[in-house]
Amino acid sequence: MSFTNELLNTVLRHAGQEVSRKEFLNLAGRGLAVGVAAGTLASCQSDGPAKATAAATPTTGTPASEVDASTIYTAPSGQQVPSSEAVSPPAKVPAGLDKPIELEAWKSDVDPKSGPVPTPLPPDKRVGYALVGLGHLTLEELLPAFGECKKSKPVALVSGSPEKLKKVAQQYGIKPESCYSYQDYEKLKDNPDVQAIYIVLPNSLHAEYVIRGAKTGKHILCEKPMANSAKECELMIAACKQANVKLMVAYRIQYEPYNRQVRDMIRDAKFGKVKYIQAQNSQSSANPDHWRHKKDLAGGGALPDIGLYCLNTSRFLLGTEPTEVFAHSYSTPGNPLFKEVEEMMTFQLRFPGGIVVDSITHYNTHDSRYYRVNTERGWLHLDNAYAYTGQQLKTSHAEGEAKMQNQITIPAKNQFAAEMDHFSECILENKQPHTPGEEGLQDHRIMDAIYQSARENRPVKLPEVKGTDVFRGPEPKQA
Ligand code: NAD
Numbered sequence: 001m002s003f004t005n006e007l008l009n010t011v012l013r014h015a016g017q018e019v020s021r022k023e024f025l026n027l028a029g030r031g032l033a034v035g036v037a038a039g040t041l042a043s044c045q046s047d048g049p050a051k052a053t054a055a056a057t058p059t060t061g062t063p064a065s066e067v068d069a070s071t072i073y074t075a076p077s078g079q080q081v082p083s084s085e086a087v088s089p090p091a092k093v094p095a096g097l098d099k100p101i102e103l104e105a106w107k108s109d110v111d112p113k114s115g116p117v118p119t120p121l122p123p124d125k126r127v128g129y130a131l132v133g134l135g136h137l138t139l140e141e142l143l144p145a146f147g148e149c150k151k152s153k154p155v156a157l158v159s160g161s162p163e164k165l166k167k168v169a170q171q172y173g174i175k176p177e178s179c180y181s182y183q184d185y186e187k188l189k190d191n192p193d194v195q196a197i198y199i200v201l202p203n204s205l206h207a208e209y210v211i212r213g214a215k216t217g218k219h220i221l222c223e224k225p226m227a228n229s230a231k232e233c234e235l236m237i238a239a240c241k242q243a244n245v246k247l248m249v250a251y252r253i254q255y256e257p258y259n260r261q262v263r264d265m266i267r268d269a270k271f272g273k274v275k276y277i278q279a280q281n282s283q284s285s286a287n288p289d290h291w292r293h294k295k296d297l298a299g300g301g302a303l304p305d306i307g308l309y310c311l312n313t314s315r316f317l318l319g320t321e322p323t324e325v326f327a328h329s330y331s332t333p334g335n336p337l338f339k340e341v342e343e344m345m346t347f348q349l350r351f352p353g354g355i356v357v358d359s360i361t362h363y364n365t366h367d368s369r370y371y372r373v374n375t376e377r378g379w380l381h382l383d384n385a386y387a388y389t390g391q392q393l394k395t396s397h398a399e400g401e402a403k404m405q406n407q408i409t410i411p412a413k414n415q416f417a418a419e420m421d422h423f424s425e426c427i428l429e430n431k432q433p434h435t436p437g438e439e440g441l442q443d444h445r446i447m448d449a450i451y452q453s454a455r456e457n458r459p460v461k462l463p464e465v466k467g468t469d470v471f472r473g474p475e476p477k478q479a
Helices: 003-014 021-029 035-039 041-047 049-055 136-148 162-172 185-190 203-214 230-243 257-267 302-318 415-428 437-456
Strands: 072-074 080-082 127-132 152-158 196-199 219-222 247-249 274-284 324-330 344-350 356-362 364-375 378-383 392-399 402-408
Touching (some): 136 152, 136 162, 136 415, 152 415, 219 415, 230 437, 247 437, 257 378, 257 392, 302 364
Parallel strands (some): 127 196
Antiparallel strands (some): 072 080, 392 402
8 A cells, every 4th residue: 555545544534523633734735635535535435546646736836734634523424523725825015005915826828817806905995975966876876886995995975864874875885974964064174084076967067066176175086077168177177287187088998908908909900090980879768857868958959878888989999070060860759758858869989090989879768878980991880888897898890801800808997996006106106187178179069069060050170189189188097
């Protein structure tokens, strides 16, 4: 009988009873990894010694003499055995919280790599946010997304509803004294936990709350659309500049990995030059009393709410700015939802180099959110492009006689978390946001022209903007 088999048999002899710490350590110390006893005992009995020998290869890491073998558990067969040896395989643990731990590799290059180990900041180092407005977006997306943030945390709430404030504060561990009414909004100034204010109110209130918020000295993240007009955007930018605080518009798509992937492929001319983009963002709305259907509160209908994604994302993908727009809008007569705001807007954007972007946005069709970028030698199609999740990227190009159609899958990330962490990064590192107020202002200038074109039923020229990404700040770091 070989040495290993002798050891194995010793384990098996003890299998029906508790193995003492001393006996266990004796076995482990003689090179028999305790994993044999824990995980493979029952199968060892039937599979024979050869298999058991392979499983008994000693592991590296914590020496057996340091193992606390007092833990006993019941194996599926009912036998009581000590737990497996806990060991730490080789890992690089660099100094600095922002440097990821590098774990022992085990996957080949054949499969996609897993991303680096996350490097969250300790909670006391994260940027504290006050969320203003506790509606759908805040409760359904933003507060849950903080759970995936590495640099951001919710620390204060502003709402007109004391009941909501109390409940949400309890749910997310926010101090009762950090809950404010709209009237008390300015008191955020005296809350040292708050470094950033996130405005998530109806569109018409964005300008007022950004301007009042800037005066508290806190940095401002504002939901899209930035405001109700280009004029309001200019006032918001000026107020933040004057108060020396950062202003970012929450264009989540510019932080979403699939949209960023398409942008990179386009900019690298993967399938040649872009010629034409077709974009749609449509959904079905109800409740004529909701602020989204009131012109004063929403500024418009489908265009500023969801059509804006077609506009902003096209500009983001191409990097250049449109020189002309031609639009047409429609609202079904007598439909109370669309008495004040447009039901549908279709708009064509003409970009330098003859590139055309054809967009349609609708408030009265089934959910559909996609774009297709048509290039000289292929196309890239992103389904659910503007949705919170579920992006699907397909490409097509020719190789010889074959038409290659690929589906590209990349790791999904919570785009709200990525967006908030980018803003936190800008605050912590004193950087200009990737989507600053100027990016929002440019969209409003174009939307103003789109409305004018639809009203006057003619193309409207836009001021020429030279260069690429001129309204954007530095690229976000990969979260
Ligand atoms: P919502 O109606 O669900 O919430 C709005 C909140 O504002 C509510 O809590 C409401 O009580 C409060 N409020 C304060 N004053 C109000 C007033 N005078 N009238 C009505 N409500 C008032 O809206 P939402 O869907 O959360 O949208 C809020 C903002 O976020 C909008 O600007 C919207 O465009 C934007 N948004 C962005 C995304 C995105 O993906 N980035 C998604 C949805 C909404």
